[in-house]
Amino acid sequence: LLPQRPTDPIRVSEYFTANPAVAPWLNRLGFFDVFGSVWFAAIYLVLFISLIGCILPRTATYLKALRDLPARPPGKLDTLPGHTIGTAPGSPAEVLDAAQAQLRARGYRVRREVDSVSAERGYLRETGNLVFHICLVLTLIGLAWGSLFSFKGTTIVVEGQAFSNTLTQYDEFGSGAGFNPSMLTPFTLRLDEFDVRFETGPVQQGAARDFKAKVSLTEADGPTSQQVIEVNGPLLVGGNSVHLLGHGYAPVVTVRDGSGQVAFSGPVVFLPQDTNFRSDGVIKAPDARPERLAFEGVFLPTAATSGPGGLVSVFPDVLNPQLLVNVWAGPPKAETGRPESVYALDKTGLTQLTKDNGDPVRAGLALGTTYQLPQGRGSISFDGWKRWTKLQVSTAPGGWLVLAAVMLAVAGMAVSLTVRPRRLYVRVHGGDGRTVVAVAGLDRVEGRGGLTAEVAALAAACGLEATLAATEDEEEQ
């Protein structure tokens, strides 16, 4: 119940702050990434080896049992859980013939000896059992294969922009040890339009109802085609699948510098912060002169006042868009080539613009408006907005193996839980025209009824007349 890094990295760091004493130790023991930790891998491996160690000898035994005939009857048939002893007319051979015919007809495998017949049925139980466990091993192999050769990358694409499937275009990328870049199918996706529909009714207002990304797909040597990606409908290109993972807003802005030149123009990806898509982002204009400019912004798709002077977004769709910014400026910086985040502002060398009374400058822009920065430093215009989608490109090699193995495992398990093996025996002693017949049966697993009935039926088939001894009809309640 500790937060896990792969699913919830933020909660993990919160936990570190809250429990500085314990957290590093838990971390060392792998408790924040249980499923990637050494001891989890060890459990996995031990399970794997013991499964194989169990399956191999059992398969050998089973194959031998399949080739062999059923075992001869045990010495004393009257000690078995179901038995009947009596006499029958006819010679021993006739009785045994009748028994053999009846057993064959009922699907038993029969072994005939001079004075006895033994029969067994329910071999499929062990088949099902073995299939199930072999399939578990196959599942584990499929999973291991998958984690070795899979990759998963995400990228954010704004409407009207395109993505090419090469490593440099990903925002995040992870892969197994066996990955090589040739596994990326060459293609280009252009996001033409992203349709989203939100609940407008009173119930669950604002909940997402429909997402549709309309894209143009160009494959390496093919024409461009129009495709749609939906939440449960990924796009398959070659061996790669493209999934729709998320969406957000990118306000389109134009920044002019102090000399009146356009220093930046275009959509800027903002990251959603709440369910009503209050989105945060940073607009950077490093080429503005005489001073470079930067803006920390909040985008509200449906702005409304809440409380004393605060603006919030009250609906996830765009009904009343507002862009709130504060402004930073500083002397131009030399290009270092060092990468920096597009979502965070490195404030070294920048100062926040303030009004005459010392308060920081805050501008609220409605759609289509322009704000003139104080002291003639330039302006920022809120020209429009676009949607962006977060796309994930991935492969799951071995997925089909896991799927097939699991389905077979279910089938095998169903067989092994429903088939209940049973052994039946008949032994005869000859003597002056009448034959003493002992019929007995044994169930090899619990939970099956009807043994006594089946022994009785077999006895009847043998022509048993006078009964000398029989198990009480203690049909398991």
Added chain:
Amino acid sequence: VTAYYSSLAMVTSAVLYLVAMTLHAAEWASARGSRSREPERVSVATGGGTGDGDGQHWSSYEASAAPAGSRREELLGRLGLALTAVAALTHVIGVVLRGIAAERAPWGNMYEFITTSLAIAVLTYLVLAVRFGMRWLGLPVTLLLTVGQGLAVTVFYVDVSELMPALHSVWFVIHIIAAATSGAAFNIGGIAAILYLIRARDEERGGSAGYLSRLPSAEVLDRVSYRFLAFAFPLWTFTVAAGAIWAQFAWGRFWGWDPKETMSLVTWIIYAGYLHARVTVGWKGRRAAIVAIVGLVSFWFNFVGINLLVSGLHSYSGIQR
């Protein structure tokens, strides 16, 4: 309007379950003081060599026949069963109307999922009670239904709304049906295991008084429990697999250690352990029953706890926190 009648039917069924439970409780109470007939077994005529012993097998799950003179008890039991049937009818109507009101399968949030699963459970119980004489499940089953429906209509209730986009999938339907059905079987198996523990302790103390003597013998309870769990387990495996296929479509990975996925696997491992303990090691009775109960607890935690307590991809309860 349809949604209104759906809710009305659901609430009615919850109340009726409560009354049925009261009747069953009265049935148990009125059996107080009646001594157990010695575990001399109910003998069932063996059919003429049908080999497949299932018919007599099932009928042998009937509880020990009530001694003469407890007609009141019998009457209460029958009334309880009849009322459960009426409640089940309104319950099913409620589920169907909910589906009509929402114009989709009524499994989109926790309220709908609980009510649908309970509907499957009550129908299963009715078949068992009427066809196989397993009315002795009455009190625990109606208790489960009362608590479940009661919580559903009070705590978990949300108004009809459209599905979230992640649920637009065929696999959604398959996954949920399998989950609800195996859930019903896990619950009945678990109830039988609990009754087993009570009954077994009672038998150890030498014969029992009261309604306990009306339960089938501990041995039978043990086997009923096993059979239901053996049925539920493959289905549960399938549920998890179907969920994984769906996850592959929705998120591009079939297994991501989401809390729900992890807990489903834990539940699966517990029940796998149960079956192994029984089949391979030969565990029976008390120890097996305890494992079965642990499995049921894990199932319920997975079902209710994860949705409400932990954030993950299955946080679909639709309840505003």
